[in-house]
Amino acid sequence: MRRAGKRRFAMGVRLPELLAPAGSLQALAAAVAAGADAVYTGAGAFNARAAATDLSLDELRIAAGLCHGRGARLYVTLNIFVRDDELDEAVALAADVLEAGADALIVADLGLIAELRRRLGDVEIHLSTQAGVHASDGALLATRELSVSRVTCGRELSVDEIAAMAVTGVEIEAFCHGAICVCYAGACSFSSLRRGRSANRGDCTQPCRLHYGLADGAGRRVDAREGDLLLCPRDYLSIRHIPQLVDAGVGALKIEGRMKNPDYVFNVVGCYRAALDAVRDGLPVEVDALEAQLARSFNRGFTTDYLDGSAGAGLMSWERSCNQGLRAGVVVERRYEEVVVELERSVEAGDTLEIRYIPGEEAAPDVPKRWPMVPCPVTAAAGARIAVHCKRKVSCGSVVHVVRSAGVLARTDAAVATVLDGVQDAAPPAPAARAEGMGPSCRSGSAARAGARPCADAGRTPARAVLVETPERAAALLEAGGAEILVPAFAVAETGCGAWGSLLGRLTVLLDEVSRVGDEAFQRSLCATAGAVACRNLTQVAYARDAGAAFEIASPIPVTNVASLHACADLGARRVWLPSDMAVDRVAGLARAAAGRVLVGVVSSGLPELMVTEHCLLTAEGACSGSCGGCARRRSERFLVERDGTCLPVRVDVRGRTRIYDAEPLDRSGDVAMLATAGVSCFLEADEGACAW
Known part of the structure; x- marks a missing residue:
């Protein structure tokens, strides 16, 4: 109720x-x-x-x-x-x-x-x-x-x-x-595949707050922004x-x-x-x-890009991932172990001030930026000049930010004390019995359902599937026979549906991870013309059902337990592709449990996708032309380079969405026989030049 x-x-x-x-x-x-x-x-x-x-x-x-x-x-x-x-x-x-x-x-x-x-x-x-x-x-x-x-x-x-x-x-x-999070929620495997801790399990290592370079196919750095937090919004x-x-x-x-x-x-x-x-x-x-008051609490700088229909450079905080605070003034005079700050906004005694010293062009190359934090000694209004103790060398013109507000802390403490006064020592007792409908059955029970419809293809020999990205490869593999052919929707968009012609009716199209208003017409057309589609969110399931299309389900739709497999079957899916970051023993367990209910497929080889983001990573190279289709950067090799030199392939599609892939290909070839015995019905390999998901 x-x-x-x-x-x-x-x-x-x-x-x-x-x-x-x-x-x-x-x-x-x-x-x-x-x-x-x-x-x-x-x-x-x-x-x-x-x-x-x-x-x-x-x-x-x-x-x-x-x-x-x-x-x-x-x-x-x-x-x-x-x-x-x-x-x-x-x-x-x-x-x-x-x-x-x-x-x-x-x-x-x-x-x-x-x-x-x-x-x-x-x-x-x-x-x-x-x-x-x-x-x-x-x-x-x-x-x-x-x-x-x-x-x-x-x-x-x-x-x-x-x-x-x-x-x-x-x-x-x-x-x-x-x-x-720079990645679409629920669609990030970066932390899981690169760090062994899954964001989708609540244990993200926050790779989007780390330092990276952007390199071309020859290994040359091409990022040209101040700062190297290339994934930090x-x-x-x-x-x-x-x-x-x-x-x-x-x-x-x-x-x-x-x-x-x-x-x-x-x-x-x-x-x-x-x-x-x-x-x-x-x-x-x-x-x-x-907005100024909001900035007195932790923030990495603010953006309204998404709400305004953008995802460009204004979204990103390339230089710092820590608290930016609120700009409050500027250093106008240096003295011995103190500076004079002319205030642009009010401050309170006990505030923490950060003085941002950035060396000028005349400074030696090895002179570092300095960001000393110092206590504010007095309460003062905008326009006032205050002396602040600071041992670190900073220059006139250095901007001063409030990064911790004493007033907010004091008001919070008072409000919390009032609300909690006498409460924590008077916790209500636990209920003596569960409410109706919440008895012992809530703690146990199989996810299987009576009357579950059997899977028509259960027990057949496992199929081989190949993911391709060009109509030429699709045609060649179809002629050779022996494999189901999948193609990513972004590859179809790259060349246009006309280049694929009647081939689409013989292929399964792997739809994009995201379905927004601007994606609807294209995704509905694929549902209407492809032999089948692999849906990656609930919106696409609705499109496929509207079109009467055969459809499969793939991540980032979450399928990590038998009940979710059954939920996908109830929606009408003919096959469920399990996530690439799922451990082999769990894949086998789900395949066994799915027998007779829904087909299960896995990616057996290919570069797994780490994340997809609406932000075009190539804006780190400089201003965007606004024309994704004709962007020369987009058609060139690009790699996100980790601090240890590991190069992660970057692909930007015709809509400007960025996909980042793992450096090492997934290889489950040694597990195929065991997984087939467990009931996996299809094994997908990425064709040469194609990435998996």
């Missing part, structure tokens, strides 16, 4: 729910004190922030009481992709957090959603952004087939795209502030778009940051609360003041 939260209205229109993060009780208290309508948190191992300090069940009961006592709602994230041996525990945890007072669960795994429905009944489920829904048809399918009540869209969407999803009547949750900012997002009909605005401190949560929630309340009251949003 859905528990109502606060309802705020703007001129008769319901405002979006303001959804805040909380990695601790203190952060949750900060969120509700600042005006959050709902709070999301983790509890246990099944959420996408493995390093977060999750709430215990006792703390969750306190949290539920705090939220509900202030008219707010509480959501718990269970948004990693779950393995078979974890399903029972995940469902049991879901039952426990619901008993503790959670109002809804945020879930990405299709199998876990199915098991929650089967074992717990009418629980409120919100589809996580990890599920990769970026267009209306996917949102509609998710609500209809998965019975989710809300869909969280990706950060990459523009305001118009978000509005197009919201107009369907599906409740859309959109991010409004915080850190950005700025932070998402929507404070200037709040009226548009309200008009778009967004159901909830979500602040990223379950790893952030309470002062971050308090400050950011307070700013967005002020903006929404201004819209409610018909007043202008004081965007300049609010």
Whole structure:
């Protein structure tokens, strides 16, 4: 049963729910004190922030009481992709957090959603952004087939795209502030394949915050930007778009940051609360003041590129991945062990100031940049000059930023203390018994379903499939026979459908990882003309079903347990391709469990994809021409170079999307016999010059 939260209205229109993060009780208290309508948190191992300090069940009961006592709602994230041996525990945890007072669960795994429905009944489920829904048809399918009540869209969407999803009547949750992963959510295997820790399991090593070079085929460095954080985005900012997002009909605005401190949560929630309340009251949003206040909390610099329909250089923070703070003044005089700063913004005693010294052209080449951090000794207004103790040598003209706000910290501490006063020593007791429908069955039970339709091709000899990227190779292999032929949709787009002609009707087209408004016409045409399609998100499943096309399912649709295999079969998939970063023993286990239910395929050789991003990595070489089709850089070899010299192939498609591939090819040739015995029905190899997925 859905528990109502606060309802705020703007001129008769319901405002979006303001959804805040909380990695601790203190952060949750900060969120509700600042005006959050709902709070999301983790509890246990099944959420996408493995390093977060999750709430215990006792703390969750306190949290539920705090939220509900202030008219707010509480959501718990269970948004990693779950393995078979974890399903029972995940469902049991879901039952426990619901008993503790959670109002809804945020879930990405299709199998876990199915098991929650089967074992717990009418629980409120919100589809996580990890599920990769970026267009209306996917949102509609998710609500209809998965019975989710809300869909969280990706950060990459523009305001118009978000509005197009919201107009369907599906409740859309959109991010409004915080850190950005450069890869589409749920589609990143970089950390898993290169570092052995999976982002989709909540254990990302954050490769997008590391240093890289960009090289051509001869090994020459071609990146020409100041800084080498080539995959590091700025932070998402929507404070200037709040009226548009309200008009778009967004159901909830979500602040990223379950790893952030309470002062971050308090400050950011307070700013967005002020903006929404201004819209409610018909007043202008004081965007300049609010953006400046937001910058007093941790940020990597702000970007509105995605909301504005762009993903260019303005998205990126090439030079720094740490806190940028708020520009507050400039050094105008140097003295012995101190400097004089002329303030452009107010500061408070106890603020931490960062003085950014950048050597001029006259400096020796070995003179480093210096970024000393010093305490602010006084409270002063914009226009004042203050003396600041600084032993490090910096020059006049050095810019000064506030990187830690004493005022925000003090106000947060006071607000949190007020909310938590007397609460933590009075935790409500655990319920004596489970609610109806949450009995022992929630802790065990097979994912198999009675009456499951058998797979028509079960038991046949495993097939060989080859992934090609040119019509010439496709024609040659079709003539030779003995293999199914797959072609990536981006390769078809590169040459145009005309170059493939009637071949498409004999091929399986591997659709792109992403389906946005601009992708719809092309992807629908492929569903209508290809022999079959491999769908990589729920939106494409909707397109394939509309066209009556035979379809398969491949990552980044998450398939990591038997229940998710069955969910794919229920959607109508004839085959499921398991992820390339899945361990061989788990592949074998899923293949055995899928026997007679749905066909299972695996990639046996080829360079696996690490990530796909809307940002064109080639902008690191200089200004973009704006013409992807004719871009000379795009048609030349490019490699992302890690610090140890490892070269990762980079491909940019005709739409400007970047795909980065692993340096070493996947090779499961030694496991083919065992996997075939286990029930894998098809083994795919990438043709020479083609990459896998």
